[in-house]
Amino acid sequence: DTEVTQTPKHLVMGMTNKKSLKCEQHMGHRAMYWYKQKAKKPPELMFVYSYEKLSINESVPSRFSPECPNSSLLNLHLHALQPEDSALYLCASSQARGYPGLAGGANTGELFFGEGSRLTVL
């Protein structure tokens, strides 16, 4: 199973709302990522969790709050967003550095992405 599942697929929220995006993987990966993608642009890294600890924050505004409750789940809490935050939010996972590969093989660090959550902020 190489699946990363994101919910919801679509979300419309007002600027005063509080909502959350959810991501789940069951590949035993210990690194999880949030990316933001605007139309016709490549994905931009927001956060990386490695072994359930925040290891990279790409200077993301505090209205985005990540959470990694366990090794399979990653949340992105949203509060007081702006219309310019409307985008496709992608979750990804990979095996973390220092973790052994499957069946004794090498840890390739390959990233697997979910289908994304399309966020519209009104």
Add this chain to the structure above:
Amino acid sequence: KQEVTQIPAALSVPEGENLVLNCSFTDSAIYNLQWFRQDPGKGLTSLLLIQSSQREQTSGRLNASLDKSSGRSTLYIAASQPGDSATYLCAVKQGGSEKLVFGKGMKLTVNP
């Protein structure tokens, strides 16, 4: 700072052509390089991953090569089909970091 470049930004070809997609990167201290495909409004699908110690990887009609010393990778698509139409992204993971740096992508259209 690692920079990844994909040229051209778009390519339109007739069905059946063999294609070469190019990717270049500025810092050769990479951990791996990954090619992705993205259909409109969808997530990224991993096509091929090449580790820094490898020279090429193959999957079906796809072949990716890596020349770390010159900072280049190519994705070769044999006998292109309309279903290959998508945006193709190249990304590199740096040594010592979990961060993946993306190129801007190349939009491929294969015409029947």
